Each structure stands twice: as C-alpha cells, then as structure tokens.
Amino acid sequence: xxxxxxxxxxxxSKFCPECGTPINNNENVKEEAMTSPVNSTExxxxxxxxxxxxxxxxxxxxxxxxxxxxxxxxxxxxxTLAAFIVLLAxxxxxxxxxxxxxxxxKYDGDTxxxxxxxxxxxxxxxxxxxxxxxxxxxxxxxIEEPKELKADESASVIISYKECRTELKVKCSTSQALKISAxxxxxxxxxxxxxxNQITVKATLKNGEExxxxxxxxxxxxxxxxxxxxxxxxxxxxxxxxxxxxLENELKLICSTLSIKSISAVYKxxxxxxxxxxxxxxxxxxxxxLKDGTKKTLSGWKISKPAELKEDGTVTVEITYDKFKCxxxxxxxxxxxxxxxxxxxxxSYDSLSRYPGKYEGTYVKVTGKVFQVISESSSPLYYSxxxxxxxxxxxxxxxxxxxxxSRILEGDTITVWGTFDEIYTYETIRGNANSVPxxxxxxxx
Numbered sequence: 001x002x003x004x005x006x007x008x009x010x011x012x013s014k015f016c017p018e019c020g021t022p023i024n025n026n027e028n029v030k031e032e033a034m035t036s037p038v039n040s041t042e043x044x045x046x047x048x049x050x051x052x053x054x055x056x057x058x059x060x061x062x063x064x065x066x067x068x069x070x071x072x073x074x075x076x077x078x079x080t081l082a083a084f085i086v087l088l089a090x091x092x093x094x095x096x097x098x099x100x101x102x103x104x105x106k107y108d109g110d111t112x113x114x115x116x117x118x119x120x121x122x123x124x125x126x127x128x129x130x131x132x133x134x135x136x137x138x139x140x141x142x143i144e145e146p147k148e149l150k151a152d153e154s155a156s157v158i159i160s161y162k163e164c165r166t167e168l169k170v171k172c173s174t175s176q177a178l179k180i181s182a183x184x185x186x187x188x189x190x191x192x193x194x195x196x197n198q199i200t201v202k203a204t205l206k207n208g209e210e211x212x213x214x215x216x217x218x219x220x221x222x223x224x225x226x227x228x229x230x231x232x233x234x235x236x237x238x239x240x241x242x243x244x245x246x247l248e249n250e251l252k253l254i255c256s257t258l259s260i261k262s263i264s265a266v267y268k269x270x271x272x273x274x275x276x277x278x279x280x281x282x283x284x285x286x287x288x289x290l291k292d293g294t295k296k297t298l299s300g301w302k303i304s305k306p307a308e309l310k311e312d313g314t315v316t317v318e319i320t321y322d323k324f325k326c327x328x329x330x331x332x333x334x335x336x337x338x339x340x341x342x343x344x345x346x347x348s349y350d351s352l353s354r355y356p357g358k359y360e361g362t363y364v365k366v367t368g369k370v371f372q373v374i375s376e377s378s379s380p381l382y383y384s385x386x387x388x389x390x391x392x393x394x395x396x397x398x399x400x401x402x403x404x405x406s407r408i409l410e411g412d413t414i415t416v417w418g419t420f421d422e423i424y425t426y427e428t429i430r431g432n433a434n435s436v437p438x439x440x441x442x443x444x445x
Contacts (some may be wrong), residue, residue: 105159115151119146127218130366143159145157145158152242154172177204177213179206179250182217184200184251199234201238203238220234229255235250240299257292261291262326277309310332311335314331344417345364349395366416383400388416396438396439416443
C-alpha cells in the first residue's frame, strides 16, 4: 500500500512512517479500482513500474510517475553508514586492545579425593597478564586433559587461553590412615563411668597429619564403670576410607582408687602437758600405704579413746580407718622439775663456745655469781637478763622470774637449769665485741 501523500510504501500500516498521513486501506482500494483505466497498455505499464513509484494525473490528463523511495533510500544510506562506523570502532578497539601475554592459574576449591579438575570446577581461578602489566580474570579458558584427585597424590593439568598455556598442580588433601590412637582425660576414680563419648580417637595419616576420627569408630565395650584396683580395656576400631583397611587400638584404663594395705600416723603438734590427743587434733597425720606402694594422706579416721599429755608421761592412742588400725605414741615434752634438773648436763664453757651447733638445744646446768643485772622482767612475756660469772667465764642468762617474790641481785650466787641457745655477742664499754654462751633458764635457785 502506498501513501497517497508522499508515495511511501506503508505496507499494512494505518499511518505513513514517513509523513504520518492516516491510511484508509478500503478507500484507496476503491479509488484505485474506479480511477484505473482498464486497458492492456496501462496494465503493462503498471505491471512493469516499480512498486516504489506513484502515478499522478493532472487536469490536462497527463500522468506523471514519481519515485517514493528517494527519502527512504536516504535513511537506509545513513543507517548503513552508522553501522559501518560502529563496526569499524569495534574492529579498532579489538585491534588496539592490549594482548594477553601470560596466564596464571591457582586452585581454591575442594582438594578431597575424587574431585575432578576440569572446566566445571569453580575452584580453578585463571588470570591473564597483559602486555601493559595489568592483570584480568579470564573465563574462556580450557583444560586440555581433566584429572581426578587421588589420595596422597598431586594432579597436574594444562590450562590454555588462546595461544597461552600454564600448568596447575593440586595436592590431594585426602590421605591414607596408618594408625589410630585412643585417649581418655577424665576421672579414673572409683565408680566413674567411662563411655565412648568421653574418648578421643585420632588417626595418623600418611602425609604426617593427625585428624580426629572419633565419630567414625566403634568401641567394644561402649562404656565401663571403674572400681577400686580395677584395670579395663576398650577396643577401638576404625576403617580407613582410602585403603579400606581396619585399624585397631586398645585403650587401657586403671582405676586411680587403690585399696589400702596398711595405715600409719605421726604427730606434729604441741607436746606440752595438757594437750588433748583426739580425732579433732589437726596435728595428727594419718597415711595409708596403697596397693602399688604409694602413700596417700587419709581423712575420716577415728580415735576411740582420746588422751591428754602429762608431765614425764607418754600417751598411746589407737587410730582406726575402715578396717585398718595403728597406734600413735606421743611423749610429753614437759618434765617435772626433778626430772628436768636431772636431765641437765654440766657442759664446759670451752665446749659450748667452741661447738655451739653441737650443743644447741641441750639441757645444761651452770652455777655462778651474778656479775651484772642487765634488765628485769616487766611482764610475763619478757625475761630478766643477767651476766653470770662461773669459774672466771661469763654466761648470758635469761630468766622468766616476773611472778617470783624474790629479785635476783648483783653478787648473788645462783644455779640455773635450762637450754643452751646460741652464742651471744655484745659490745663492751670500750667498744670491743665479746661473745659468750646464751642460756634460757627453766629453773633457778
């Protein structure tokens, strides 16, 4: 169908795409049928004329043939020229684009056995290095020969991109298990239940690594209850998925609660008269000798007959623990005056001065004259201090006589029974240092 205004071929459109004139298909058909002379000559002309030509007739009856495609041809030429320019730009951009001179590949995917290294593997990352030094990610690369990862092996594939090629090596993380070991870190005391959930099993792999395979193991038995002196064995089995070999390990458990063979007791407290020896006395230590020879401090022991320490005496108490018994003997350190005096020795001045370490703590007896009263006790907590001369030798003597009715004066001759402590050093009025034996008296007269 031709536009009646501009002669453009509009096809079946209702409006001319060139000038926008509305097209009435029915009227045009009728008009053409009514105005077209029916003769063979004009039919031939119509048959031979271009479809893009329009026939018009003026008032004189002269017909004119015009080309309706001139404007359309102009648009086609412009469109073709634009397409050519775009195509040329694409060709130039491709030609001038920096060329990939080198490719690199790395693997960031699953390294387990049976994984395929091929084009579909998302863990393979390929980058290209351009001539200008820039790096870009590539996608249209190829793998010449895909490989499958195998346990304890490395796979190598060749990756190509256009004329560039590179080799990618991937080490399989799956490794064959060589042995297993089971461990238990919980309590081993009596009545403890040890179950498979408390046991850890690790496999030593061919590649040197250790992995936890506890959840893939079987346990026989699955639990044990520990009892005193008991020894137990749990068999652990694991099937290696690589080799199919069944590995086995024996876990041995020994109850830490051992039976007692015997008990003994020692006393580390005060031995003064009046001290009560009973099961509440915290200075009594009871020890049990266990089945394996080791010793353990016990609690909960009993003393059926408590006793009190007395001067010059020794008490014996019986200690019981479970079915075991032992006796504890304690000697009272407080002696009667007569016994104390009888135990004191007359050690020479020279011996005390020459061997103080040997005689330290020894009960001694000294008789002499008070050479000087250094100080007198002002309370029961303090000693009176004197220099006593005996056979021309000085002794530094401490006496707790606060409660005594009689004072000790210079020139008094006294006898002291007490303990040799150490060598006492003092400064004389001339500024010299002098050392003498020191005695703490228990009794004096």
